[in-house]
Amino acid sequence: GSFGVPFVKYWIHNGFVDINNEKMSKSLGNFTMIKEVLADYSPEVIRMFLLSKHYRSPIDYSENSMREVSVALDRIYGFLERLDKAGISADAAGGEHGPLWADIVEALNDDFNSAKAMAEVFDAVKKGNKLLDDANDAPGESDRKVLAGIYADIRSASEILGIFMISAADYFAAKKDRAMADQDVDSAMIDALIVERANARKSKNFARADEIRDQLQAMKIVLEDGPQGTTWRIE
Numbered sequence: 001g002s003f004g005v006p007f008v009k010y011w012i013h014n015g016f017v018d019i020n021n022e023k024m025s026k027s028l029g030n031f032t033m034i035k036e037v038l039a040d041y042s043p044e045v046i047r048m049f050l051l052s053k054h055y056r057s058p059i060d061y062s063e064n065s066m067r068e069v070s071v072a073l074d075r076i077y078g079f080l081e082r083l084d085k086a087g088i089s090a091d092a093a094g095g096e097h098g099p100l101w102a103d104i105v106e107a108l109n110d111d112f113n114s115a116k117a118m119a120e121v122f123d124a125v126k127k128g129n130k131l132l133d134d135a136n137d138a139p140g141e142s143d144r145k146v147l148a149g150i151y152a153d154i155r156s157a158s159e160i161l162g163i164f165m166i167s168a169a170d171y172f173a174a175k176k177d178r179a180m181a182d183q184d185v186d187s188a189m190i191d192a193l194i195v196e197r198a199n200a201r202k203s204k205n206f207a208r209a210d211e212i213r214d215q216l217q218a219m220k221i222v223l224e225d226g227p228q229g230t231t232w233r234i235e
Contacts, residue, residue: 042174044163045070051114051161072122073163074175076154079125081168083151086137088144090151097156098149100124104157114161121157124150172233179220179234190221194230197223 049069053059083089100120107116128150131143139147158164166174180187193212200208213223220235 040178041066041070042073042171042178044165044171045073047161047163048073048118051163052118053115076121076125076164077168077171079129080151080154080164081172082129082132082137083147084168086132086139086144086147088139088147088151090148090155092144092148093152096149096152098151098153099146100150100153101156104153108160117157117161121154124153176234190216190232194223194232198230 045066049061049066050059052069103120104117107113107120110116128147131139131147135143154164193216197209197212200206200212216223216232221232222235224231224233
């Protein structure tokens, strides 16, 4: 390979990317530059958008489809964040594959059906979230083993698909930074409102506390109350 490193492991001829059901072309002037998309979305959203269809199929780019993929990726990282907070790691699987791996391998062996592989990941995330819900985020030993296996499988899939590559904390921090730059969000103002809300709740002024939550929600700021206090993220 060039420069002493392998060039590529796989070469796949993929379908064309359309924009809003129109062929992307200079004459139509409908090119969407990658740097413009990256200003609003994580690189992983773009990869997941491309992987959400079979590689031979044409892919239709639209703002709506990117938003849908972004929400879906948030759901996966949200699940991984829940595992992190519950003290469950991929390493806890002890090098063993979990219940998801055989289905992922089968999908990718079927003419690199990345869309089916992604569907398997979402199915596992749904089941994993239910386990955590039922256990109030404090699962017992047998459930922890299942969840560690799912985590390990998602991490293994990430090495092939090139998504879910970073920690959940870093993913959500980067998302917050992009949204703050885009919306000119003042983090000091948000932190001050959170303190005011906490004080309102202490003095049983629940109407004011709810008003602050609603104000932040209108700015697409989601509050998460936990034992260590209240954290926030941008929807």
